Amino acid sequence: MSKTIEHIGIVANITADKMYVRITQHSACHDCHAKSACVASSSADKQVIIDNFTGNYSTGETVMVYGKTSTGLLAVLLAFVIPFCIILFSLFIFQQIFTNEALSALLALATLVPYYFILSLSNKKLTKKLTFSVRKMEDV
Numbered sequence: 001m002s003k004t005i006e007h008i009g010i011v012a013n014i015t016a017d018k019m020y021v022r023i024t025q026h027s028a029c030h031d032c033h034a035k036s037a038c039v040a041s042s043s044a045d046k047q048v049i050i051d052n053f054t055g056n057y058s059t060g061e062t063v064m065v066y067g068k069t070s071t072g073l074l075a076v077l078l079a080f081v082i083p084f085c086i087i088l089f090s091l092f093i094f095q096q097i098f099t100n101e102a103l104s105a106l107l108a109l110a111t112l113v114p115y116y117f118i119l120s121l122s123n124k125k126l127t128k129k130l131t132f133s134v135r136k137m138e139d140v
Contacts, residue, residue, distance in 0.1 A: 006066045008137070011057050012047065019050040019057060019134060021065050050134045051127070057134070067132040075130055078119065086111055 009023035025044050048065050057063065090111040094104035119126070 003069055004066045005069055005072050006064055007048075009048065009063055009065045009134075011059050011061045011063055014057060014059060017051065019053050021048045021050060021063060021134060022046070023048055023065055048132050050132055052131075053134050055136065057136075062137050063134045064137060065132050065134050067130075071130050071132070078126070083112055083115060086115055 007023040007025070009021035011019060012022045013020040023046050025046055050065070087108050091104060091108040094107045095101065098104050098107075
């Protein structure tokens with residue numbers, strides 16, 4: 001298993017201390033020969049912010065964005081796994097307290113509000129852990 005995640009991107013904007021790189025995420029079947037006939041094939045543009053970069057880059061330049069695999073796993077854990085567990089756990093608890101299933105489901109979903117609020121308060125700390133780097137395509 002590779003220890004880095006890499007995506008080719010295009011520099012969208014550069015400020016004094018940040019670089020904004022646009023990457024295109026493709027579905028797993030992007031390279032399939034039948035993708036034109038399949039509705040599962042899709043892609044989406046994402047913007048990655050690179051805080052610490054060295055070198056001279058220009059807007060429109062093609063670059064390689066990379067990060068540690070552990071960074072990606074932490075992001076998936078925080079964005080999907082933990083919220084799923086919170087919903088599941090709270091749904092079981094609320095179903096024991098209330099007889100109305102719709103109310104229990106609504107309250108279980110509402111438990112995500114404080115979770116994402118706490119996550120947003122931790123933004124500076126998470127930004128230090130969830131970092132990406134960039135290098136020129138010639139260096140690849």
